[in-house]
Amino acid sequence: MTKQGHRLQIKSCWRIADLNLGVGAGATLLVLAAVTLTEAVLPQRQDADLKIRYRRDRPVTQKAFREMLAGHGLRPQSVTQHVEAEVLEYSATVEGFGAKAEALRAALRRDPTVLGFACQPHKA
Known part of the structure; x- marks a missing residue:
């Protein structure tokens, strides 16, 4: 593999890693928002x-x-x-x-x- 091929492969890996981080962070924020909404809407047992x-x-x-x-x-x-x-x-x-x-x-x-x-x- 050429030097340019290695660079393309490394760039692709970084892009995939960035995409995974973005999706993971987005999913985490969605879960936290759902939990907050559930606690606000549902009656709490005391x-x-x-x-x-x-x-x-x-x-x-x-x-x-x-x-x-x-x-x-x-x-x-x-x-x-x-x-x-x-x-x-x-x-x-x-x-x-x-x-x-x-x-x-x-x-x-x-x-x-x-x-x-x-x-x-x-x-x-």
Whole structure:
């Protein structure tokens, strides 16, 4: 092969390498754009730890507690109960907390049987 033939072959290799880099970078940008768009459009699942303290003289059953959560579109993963003096406390880790949080907080503030509550969202 002549010297000029080698030069043409080397130039061809560089052009192919440039083309591959351009296609690879373009594909990477398309994937990143798709992921960003998906995260912006699809609802994000958010979990939270929830504690609600009720007056013990007006007990709320665990069934009623679960129904109240379901009424707000929340799914409890587990529910625990703690009784101390005049307080009945339910704790739960709930799924679907995100956008429904403020409606739940408002309902709990209006409920005369609720002595207090705490909502601790999990870090995303």
